[in-house]
Amino acid sequence: MAGILYVLAATLCFSILDTTTKTVVPYVPLMMAVWARYVVQAVLSTAILWPAQGRALWRTSNPKLQTVRGLMLLTSTLFAFSSLAFIPVGEFTAIVMITPLAITVAAATVFKEHVSPLRWGLVALGFVGAMLIIQPGASTFNWAWLLPLAVVGSNTGFQLLTSKLARTDSPSTTHFYTGWVATAACTLVLPFVWVNIPDWSLWLRMLLMGCFGAVGHYWLTMAYSRAPATELTPFLYTQIGTSMLLGWLFFQHVPTQWGVIGMVVIAISGASSAWLSAIEARSRNKPA
Numbered sequence: 001m002a003g004i005l006y007v008l009a010a011t012l013c014f015s016i017l018d019t020t021t022k023t024v025v026p027y028v029p030l031m032m033a034v035w036a037r038y039v040v041q042a043v044l045s046t047a048i049l050w051p052a053q054g055r056a057l058w059r060t061s062n063p064k065l066q067t068v069r070g071l072m073l074l075t076s077t078l079f080a081f082s083s084l085a086f087i088p089v090g091e092f093t094a095i096v097m098i099t100p101l102a103i104t105v106a107a108a109t110v111f112k113e114h115v116s117p118l119r120w121g122l123v124a125l126g127f128v129g130a131m132l133i134i135q136p137g138a139s140t141f142n143w144a145w146l147l148p149l150a151v152v153g154s155n156t157g158f159q160l161l162t163s164k165l166a167r168t169d170s171p172s173t174t175h176f177y178t179g180w181v182a183t184a185a186c187t188l189v190l191p192f193v194w195v196n197i198p199d200w201s202l203w204l205r206m207l208l209m210g211c212f213g214a215v216g217h218y219w220l221t222m223a224y225s226r227a228p229a230t231e232l233t234p235f236l237y238t239q240i241g242t243s244m245l246l247g248w249l250f251f252q253h254v255p256t257q258w259g260v261i262g263m264v265v266i267a268i269s270g271a272s273s274a275w276l277s278a279i280e281a282r283s284r285n286k287p288a
Helices: 002-024 030-058 063-084 089-096 099-109 117-134 143-165 171-193 200-226 229-236 238-251 257-285
Strands: none
Touching (some): 002 200, 002 229, 002 238, 030 171, 030 200, 063 089, 063 143, 063 171, 089 117, 089 143, 089 238, 089 257, 099 117, 099 257, 117 143, 117 257, 229 238, 238 257
């Protein structure tokens, strides 16, 4: 139950982060907004984790992979912020939620892992849901609807690296490196994109973006320390509902009928895939 509550709190943070981002990106250079998001996360995470762990926090067995992972998440964030400049929050969230299904495809094609026909069917169903939201042949379609798919691609690589690093480094160390690698990369570019922003409310919203990002990732880490990922994954899809609600409250956006159907299809396929993983895990662990 503690793990589930942490997941629900984390998804609420991510929904608020995306909603706040959508109010910022039309008025602030993209890289500047991303820098603000990560510098707050890096400082806040360090302030929370350093007193308890000290120098052990930055000790890693694979600094190269930590660096690549941080850059992968930065890439995912750049695509995500670009998406939110054009796409409603609820639809964006739903499309990005096919990431676990994309990881299944990567596991089968890159790592040659066995994937059952039922799981392949759920993967296909999830991508059908994404196409129902995007509607490539519709008059409302434009190139911006492809940006969430780029988020899915970069996020898939990020998650695979996370899984690999989890075998050797603590979640706190990985979280620490993620924030500072992304901050360092953004800082290198910052002098070329910096503009004066006199509106203090924009600075406040960028501060909130960093806070909700840091707290959301921390609570997600806490969730996975309390319960198996296969049992928690279905609850991640509540983010679609909260994002739709926030999109309606702040932007008066109501999804189309096909968009709602696509969101439901993605949620069902993703949750079913997680349920199937839980059954397979119990079968493997069952005494002979």
